[in-house]
Amino acid sequence: MDINRRSITIKISIIIILILAIIFIPNKYNSEKVQVYLEGEAIVYDGILSNEGNKEAFRLYTKNINRLIINSEGGEINTSLELAEWVYDRNLDIEIKNKAFSTVASYVFVAGNNKYLHKDSVIRWDNNLNDKKNIISNIFFKEYLKEIDEREEEFFEKINVDKRSVTYGSNLDFEKYEDSGKYVGWTYGLSALEKLGIKNVKLIDGVWNPNDNMKEKKIFTITDIN
Template identity: 35%
Template structure:
């Protein structure tokens, strides 16, 4: 798939849209009662601030997130924070890329609102097409440690690492023009992503995000 020539918001190789958004959108984090609000692209500084807020308040039980994702390592860092504090995760409007890969599955209970968009589009195990030997060397230096970190992360939270790349299998080539994919609740459970609940008894996400299709794996 053309889209998957780019690593899933890995910071090393970004899609133009992801890079532009990260440059213009400032991530916000704040406490609202027992909920930690995280709004925007994943950020090392904001992850640190989120950890500080959790230390300050022993009452937090839920992370509510709106994020298009970010660098793979940052996603795992936030996922570890969620898992270690046994936080529930609630998706507000959307949770894409590294947010779906690492933050959502780490939640104790995972909540989806009626129109929440939850989308995957790859991880450290995905195949890459790299145009130059120099870039390939840089990529290999980056991806080796990240793959080891990703493997350890999924072993820790007891979720299958394959959940990050299942939508890139050949049987889904017809959806190469789509921005990514989602799983049904039953399919998520097959990967070990359990305790997924619907806030309004139903989950009815739109079939597209910003005029780009998202396909469903059942």
């Protein structure tokens, strides 16, 4: 009986750790209400990506919808990939309203047919994705990590975008930014986006000049890809 109880306890502990490890959303955002609604021939998705938000976007979709307008700080990897694949499969345009951070930048933004930016739209890639993957790896959830990597690989092959876009700012060439403690991620210049295969970027205001200040920290810009 004691052995069985111990086995059950271990299994429950593993499940709890897995759930904690794959959550990409800071606690302060857990209660944020996600708003998904129609605006003309577009679906607006405002807030942290979630299964509920995705389902509402899918429900609202009709053949006359041609654009997803998004303002989000990210979400769990599989949830983000699900939305990105849906966008790509329907040939939808993406418009960044205010911000696209983390998994939204890595997957959803790059999946759009045309990618519309306002002059102050902020697109931020960061190390959170890799940090969380390392946590999962370190606690031996190899199978989950393998599934994520395989899905990610298939996704980037499908949309013909360089997968390095997810991690390029983590290269040793940019180590000084992370080591300084003053930066919280990176973005790409238009030329760098093009080289990574992130094409059809349209500037709604004719210019793109996002604010690089993220509260107390900043983001750096990668202008070229080797």
